[in-house]
Amino acid sequence: MNIMIREMKANLKSLLIWSIGVLAMVIAGMGKYAGMKGTGQTMNELMAEMPKSLQAIMGTSGFDLATALGFYGLLYLYLIVMASIHAVMLGANIIAKEERDKTAEFLLVKPVSRAKVISMKLLTALIHIVLFNLVTLLSSIIMVERFAEAETVTDGLLLLMSGMFILQLIFLLLGSVVAAVYRKSKKASVISTGIMLVLFILSILINMTEKIEMLKYITPFKYFEAATILNNGKLEPVFLFLSVFLILAFTTLTYRFYQKKDLNL
């Protein structure tokens, strides 16, 4: 418990800043919708006329931008990128910082096993991503409801946010794996964020060219896309399965590597 309390405190400031960031994103994003709302259908037409590659980059393909939820689907892409960056950095830092700040010589000399240290830290990180997700969910519900007309939005939003939560989990654990494996603790956060960005760029490339569509199983950013989720009304089972696999694999690897690791002090 003591490690959890310590970590909650240590990461509180960053959580606050990220929460304010995501809150601002939701408010500003939906504010844009308010500005465009009058133009109605023309927005869709404008988007449809754009080259497919540009649509892919902006993540606009397949939305009805005239509806509040459809417009939110556009915003969702940016939200999951934010959530993923937060998660991956949190995962990497929470593990790596003891070596980076040389406090491992304090903490790991205490009568606790490394497995327990990892568990406490991952649990704390889990609480943090849940809180991040809740802030996003609540602000989204409030903002989208405000502009929605007849449509029901909460179910769709809940689905989108559960997709985001799974992504957060995957990237949190990706960060922790990198920190557990990589010897140079200072670079753990940079490297894992780098991997995350490469995966994100890959997802955009897949949107642009159909030739590499098979690669969609590699990048989690393709697992939960707003258009598909909103149109189908559910998360894709294949991707859910893949997610569970990744989460279990990353968790196992984090424990295994960290327990065998020679701490670099």
Add this chain to the structure above:
Amino acid sequence: MNVIELNNLTKMYGKARGITEVSFHVEEGEIFGFIGPNGAGKSTTIRLLLSLIYPTSGSATIFGKDVVKHAPEIKKEIGYLPSEVFYYDNMKVIDLLKYSASFYKKDCAKKIKELAEMMELDLTRKIDDLSLGNKKKVGIVQGLLHEPKLIILDEPTSGLDPLMQQRFFELLENENQKGATILFSSHILSEVQRLCDRVAIIKEGKIVQVEKIRTLKENNYKKFKIETVSKVPDELFSRLPGVNQLEVKGKTISFIFRGNINHIMQKIAGIEIANLWVEEPDLEEIFMHFYQREA
């Protein structure tokens, strides 16, 4: 009973040497010195004992238990002071000490107060704002607050002023009298000489010697200083077995000698001398001999 036992403990960093087949033991109630120049492998050995890193081969036990397999259990009774003290930012001294104490199933409040008073440590300050010496004091209190049975110190005196060093040594002697075993690593020999019962000397990752401080000093090392009337050839003493650290400055010759004293006396009798000093060398001078031998 042996509190610490190392059996051919070896650590390689890839191909680079860490330590090679280090074996020694520390008995209960002992203050054991661990001596060697920088980079000899002292910290590596200590980190292996604390399972911060894992051995390439060989093994070590503390309280009779394997240090890798039973690490969390063993650590209940270990207090450790690292050579460089780093702590979490933004914490007050007292917060850190309470955090440290929270890992042990004991009430450490009284001991914290007692130690802080003795080391003149202000508990309300922020750790970030402390000087190196004061951070070291935090480390000392942190390492001792749970009254461990084994205290492991890695270069503990760096940064402490002489007065505090004195206090700290008294503190250690106190803990030792109460039954704590102490492993004391250092490259400063005088402090080891003062405190320790036995020492292990490590050099380039290997144990050169394990000996009682007393034996080391009694081992018939003599420090000679001779002033001759006229200059004598350098070779006169340098060829003699047992002569170390020979220094010739004009008519003054000095060296450390270990061996049959008669041989050296006969040699000296053969030359005309103006003055002669024969002294007990201090540990530092004896150790220079170990440090330099292969250099």
